[in-house]
Amino acid sequence: MEFTDFGIKLSSHSGILQLMDDIGRPLPEGIKARPLGGGNPARVPEVEKAYRHELEKLLADGDRFEDVIAHYDSPQGRVGFLKTAAEFFSSRYGWGITEENIALTNGSQSAMFYLFNLFAGSAGGRRRTLLFPLMPEYIGYADQGIEPSTFVSVPSKCERLGEHSFKYKLDADAVERYLDEHPEVGAMAVSRPTNPSGNVLTDDEVARLSELAHRHSIPLIVDNAYGLPFPDIIFTDDAAPVWNEDIILSMSLSKIGLPSIRTGIVIARKEIIKAVGNINAIAALATGSMGPVLAEDLLRRGELTKLASDVVRPFYKAKAERMEALIERYFAGTDYQLHRIEGSIFCWIYLPSLRIPTLEFYSRLMDSGVITVPGEYFFFGSKEQEEGKAYPHEHYDKCLRLNYSGPDDLTEEGVEIIARMYREFSV
Numbered sequence: 001m002e003f004t005d006f007g008i009k010l011s012s013h014s015g016i017l018q019l020m021d022d023i024g025r026p027l028p029e030g031i032k033a034r035p036l037g038g039g040n041p042a043r044v045p046e047v048e049k050a051y052r053h054e055l056e057k058l059l060a061d062g063d064r065f066e067d068v069i070a071h072y073d074s075p076q077g078r079v080g081f082l083k084t085a086a087e088f089f090s091s092r093y094g095w096g097i098t099e100e101n102i103a104l105t106n107g108s109q110s111a112m113f114y115l116f117n118l119f120a121g122s123a124g125g126r127r128r129t130l131l132f133p134l135m136p137e138y139i140g141y142a143d144q145g146i147e148p149s150t151f152v153s154v155p156s157k158c159e160r161l162g163e164h165s166f167k168y169k170l171d172a173d174a175v176e177r178y179l180d181e182h183p184e185v186g187a188m189a190v191s192r193p194t195n196p197s198g199n200v201l202t203d204d205e206v207a208r209l210s211e212l213a214h215r216h217s218i219p220l221i222v223d224n225a226y227g228l229p230f231p232d233i234i235f236t237d238d239a240a241p242v243w244n245e246d247i248i249l250s251m252s253l254s255k256i257g258l259p260s261i262r263t264g265i266v267i268a269r270k271e272i273i274k275a276v277g278n279i280n281a282i283a284a285l286a287t288g289s290m291g292p293v294l295a296e297d298l299l300r301r302g303e304l305t306k307l308a309s310d311v312v313r314p315f316y317k318a319k320a321e322r323m324e325a326l327i328e329r330y331f332a333g334t335d336y337q338l339h340r341i342e343g344s345i346f347c348w349i350y351l352p353s354l355r356i357p358t359l360e361f362y363s364r365l366m367d368s369g370v371i372t373v374p375g376e377y378f379f380f381g382s383k384e385q386e387e388g389k390a391y392p393h394e395h396y397d398k399c400l401r402l403n404y405s406g407p408d409d410l411t412e413e414g415v416e417i418i419a420r421m422y423r424e425f426s427v
């Protein structure tokens with residue numbers, strides 16, 4: 001038996017596999033888990049109540065439940081939901097879209113896999129690449145390219161905001177230069193808010209990227225898994241929802257309570273949506289119906305977005321503030337810098353004095369029951385890495401991503417242990 005190159009690439013070890021494994025695998029007996037790894041969102045009671053209500057409505061409505069579970073939806077997704085979503089986004093933001101501009105996928109992770117491979121790889125004898133203009137980026141992208149060497153990136157700039165605070169900034173001039181010098185770039189992609197750093201690209205930064213995309217006739221993929229208008233885990237006020245024909249906007253119901261139901265929503269120009277639907281047919285036949293069924297009325301009535309702004313955002317904002325206070329308390333006296341938490345469910349801490357790579361630090365933390373994600377996995381797409389060297393960014397092996405959405409007591413224990421071990425492993 002022999003696996004193909006595609007098989008080997010997709011079945012090999014990857015950061016995202018490690019992360020999902022860490023979520024599911026119990027620690028050795030006697031070790032208490034402090035889960036600060038993975039991307040699991042928190043359970044938010046008011047959000048759960050809303051979905052429970054929708055499900056009860058469905059069950060009480062004659063044989064509608066049986067009707068939902070007994071049929072495949074179309075490859076582009078549940079038609080009623082597509083129409084509702086098109087009307088919602090058009091009336092609220094004036095995007096002028098119809099159901100032909102929206103496709104559903106089984107989670108936005110699948111959407112990214114489809115989109116990246118639509119635009120990066122061999123194309124009529126030429127090689128097309130995908131540019132990540134703000135590295136570090138989401139670990140879940142790193143291994144999604146089917147063809148090797150098709151992901152490229154521009155390292156972020158770093159702005160120091162205070163003794164213990166910093167923020168990544170788009171190096172827009174470097175992105176512009178890269179695009180001018182590399183006509184093979186087939187698309188750009190960013191997460192906004194950014195996983196892992198919690199950075200949120202400003203409206204001006206997105207406008208600049210969108211303008212560059214337009215100028216080079218390539219799409220800008222904006223992964224809005226934590227963004228506006230839902231789940232709205234954004235704490236800055238210069239980040240409006242944005243879509244135009246140069247942008248492919250990817251959304252998800254995962255961080256607004258439905259990670260297990262796997263619903264991704266892609267908004268794009270019609271020919272791209274047609275392609276996503278066609279890939280769905282080949283890769284998955286259809287997308288799951290339950291997410292759209294549970295969310296459709298909530299979206300139409302404006303309740304989904306109200307839950308996002310009135311419940312989900314304040315919930316995570318309080319958690320983020322608590323996390324900042326914990327880090328300040330337990331890391332006091334050490335050399336650390338925390339990325340300003342502008343959104344997402346993560347914080348990103350830079351530990352300049354760490355004398356071992358974070359991959360090793362992560363594994364030592366794991367032995368003490370603290371699950372984190374080491375920073376190295378979030379830096380990808382460089383020539384240097386292909387030559388077996390480190391990613392050219394001073395943060396490469398000195399950062400940890402911490403999920404702050406878990407139970408408060410376990411989060412605090414985790415931070416306390418990380419700070420203690422940082423002292424132990426500092427130069």
Ligand SMILES: Cc1ncc(COP(=O)(O)O)c(C=O)c1O
Nearest residue numbers: 039107108109191195225252254
């Ligand atoms: C930035 C980003 N994009 C996409 C996803 C995938 O989410 P899902 O497939 O659950 O929609 C995640 C999950 O954590 C994420 O953090």
